[in-house]
Amino acid sequence: MEPIVSMRGITKSFGPVRALEGVDLDLRRGEVLALLGDNGAGKSTLIKILSGLHVADSGTMEIAGNPVDWKGYDVAAARRLGVETVYQERSLGEKQPLWRNVFVGRHLKTKLGLIDAKREKEETRKLLADVLGLKGAGLHPEARVATLSGGERQGLAIARAMYFDATIIVLDEPTTALGVGEAGKVLSFVERLRDEGRSCLFVSHELHHVHRIADRMALMEQGRIASIFERSEIGLKELAERLLLGHEGRR
Numbered sequence: 001m002e003p004i005v006s007m008r009g010i011t012k013s014f015g016p017v018r019a020l021e022g023v024d025l026d027l028r029r030g031e032v033l034a035l036l037g038d039n040g041a042g043k044s045t046l047i048k049i050l051s052g053l054h055v056a057d058s059g060t061m062e063i064a065g066n067p068v069d070w071k072g073y074d075v076a077a078a079r080r081l082g083v084e085t086v087y088q089e090r091s092l093g094e095k096q097p098l099w100r101n102v103f104v105g106r107h108l109k110t111k112l113g114l115i116d117a118k119r120e121k122e123e124t125r126k127l128l129a130d131v132l133g134l135k136g137a138g139l140h141p142e143a144r145v146a147t148l149s150g151g152e153r154q155g156l157a158i159a160r161a162m163y164f165d166a167t168i169i170v171l172d173e174p175t176t177a178l179g180v181g182e183a184g185k186v187l188s189f190v191e192r193l194r195d196e197g198r199s200c201l202f203v204s205h206e207l208h209h210v211h212r213i214a215d216r217m218a219l220m221e222q223g224r225i226a227s228i229f230e231r232s233e234i235g236l237k238e239l240a241e242r243l244l245l246g247h248e249g250r251r
């Protein structure tokens, strides 16, 4: 089966800094692919290119068989192709109620073209209770994002991606700084995404989380994909050693 995302020869510089040096990467349908690597290896730059936040300087990208025209490619274009990105911090507006966060940029409208707040609140309530199974007293459509725990925030952002039926979900360090229980919840949401046949690109420094759920692990070094492993090919300890090797190679 053809991959859902296919990147070839992707390069990106920021002034004199070569962040990506020619990346070839496929994301398969229905897989969790982890992107690993040292600080500055190029992981964020690569996922921002897929999300439409950065445009590549050169190279090609196909999403579900559609060649991407870099000229018109932005976050809205990425979403139209089924790409949703869950960022660690920035994806939710702190002071806004949950329902506004779910529908920001994609409001449900009344027949008169106004924002249908009533329907958005009801859909948010269903999302929290039915999709996420979050039934805490503080979790209602009018709650402010600022009152959510880290895991609940990630959960809400993932549920939003499910609601809008994203086929490709990009997760930027979704379990960093979470407690054990909360991280476990986020990992089980990611497993659900995969069970539904969606594809996930998962950027993380948390090797034990990555190794638990990723089908494949891609190691980035200095703007390139240095190696890719199937989970069955590499143990957690070897993975940590391999990463350290890449780090030492840089010094």
Ligand SMILES: Nc1ncnc2c1ncn2[C@@H]1O[C@H](COP(=O)(O)OP(=O)(O)OP(=O)(O)O)[C@@H](O)[C@H]1O
Pocket (backbone or CB within 6 Å): 014, 017, 018, 019, 037, 038, 039, 040, 041, 042, 043, 044, 045, 046
């Ligand atoms: N907007 C920017 N302007 C200038 N340089 C940038 C910009 N974004 C990234 N870089 C540089 O590009 C290189 C790759 O950065 P990137 O953030 O993609 O790495 P990373 O693998 O995600 O690192 P980390 O794990 O620390 O988040 C780094 O040298 C970084 O300093």
